[in-house]
Amino acid sequence: MPEPLLLLEGATLDAPDGRPIFSGLDAIILPGERWRLRAAPGTGATALLRLCAGLVQPDRGRVRLAGQAPDVDARHPFVEAGHLGWVPTDGGLAVNLTLRDNVALPLRFVRGLDRESAQAEAARWLDLAGLGRAQDLRPPVPADRGCWLAALARAGAKGARLWLVDRPAGDLDPAAARAARTLLAAAARDPEAAFLVVGGDWLEGPVQDLGLMDGRLASGSGA
Template identity: 35%
Template sequence: MPEPLLEFAGVGYAWPGAAPLFSGLDLRIAAGEKVVLLGPNGAGKSTLLRLANGLLAPSAGCVRWQGRTLDAASLRQRDFARAFRRDNVLLFQHPEAMLFNPTVHDEIAYGPRQLGLAGVEARVARWAGELGLDGLLDQPPYALSGGQKQKLALACLLALDPQFLALDEPTASLDPRTVGWLIDTLLESGKTLLVSTHNLSLAAELGERALVLGDAGRLLYDGPLAPALADLELLQAAGLAHRHRHRHAGVAHAHLHAHDWESS
């Protein structure tokens, strides 16, 4: 079996003062896979993405990138850290956390410049154009709308031409046209994806494999996406479906329903 691009081996994590998330979490993601991460709020989806991006260190087990353990020592090694930060990127759920430069142009150019990549201006022009930001390059990021900030954060990541994209609710502030563009771009890119979403219709388009988390980061399911989306009992356990009680002609009964929604 080929070496996975990303591997979680017995991973556990606990935020200070909070109940532990995950316990012995094992998963492997191969290059080119499109993986959708589903689960209720508080299940640890964002934490899992930060672990995958090396922003958090597990309290138990280890995370490996291309067979190498992601830890403080490896990320202090300049060559490894530079290559990792180019190839493994994370889109935060709230893009304001990623934006700090004086202009839109400087935001998109920042990563390529820091990593010494060639063709910085061409990268800026390409992704600003793709995301409809080319008329805003001189604007300060704080002046943009929520959707424009989300597009800018995406442009900053795509300008690096990464191998692996971890995306936390990437469509929450995007208009339908941009959502369609994003899905097409990601699926045609050949890149490895790990995408967190509550939108089940979107999930069906974004990936081929599902990771479904329950309470406290328990991995309820790891397998093909379509059967997971059709399993209402699984979706109920993951907080993505719920049971309604109805009364018809004096007879009470219950139905399971799944709904599409994005967290705020």
């Protein structure tokens, strides 16, 4: 079996008041796998993705990202290499940069592209996201859903190997949903890329389902 890109063993995260957000979660995500996380709003899906990304630490259990424990206070080689595609609900973009510069920045400083090449690659992925005409705008324009699509473009442009994609703010209109599916299909052409996406039907091909309910995970077959 190849080394898991993500491993959870008994992962537990508590709220500040000590109440468990989720408890004893076990999961393995291998290269090339596509997982859809089914979870109602407010049931811990965002907290789980943040845990997987190393933005918070488990209170009990362990998390391994490409074989190593993520640490909020230390650099992780998988993240430093640009292999993590973190897509939060609000996009997590720098508000002082245009959408194109947000996408191009990791291409310059992680992949080592020159400015012209990085800008061209960023524009290509923003086109896939349906944001070609908005690439010179700065967040929060377009709205949060546009920023979410731009964050998808950023992850695709840098060649992320593990995608952690939270749900967008509100429902996507048909054009935005098509753009999300098109972009993720382009990213999935990399046979090593793995995906954990909260909700939505944006992933094509065989998708496995994970359900998060009452702080527990249950797996099943997706469409």
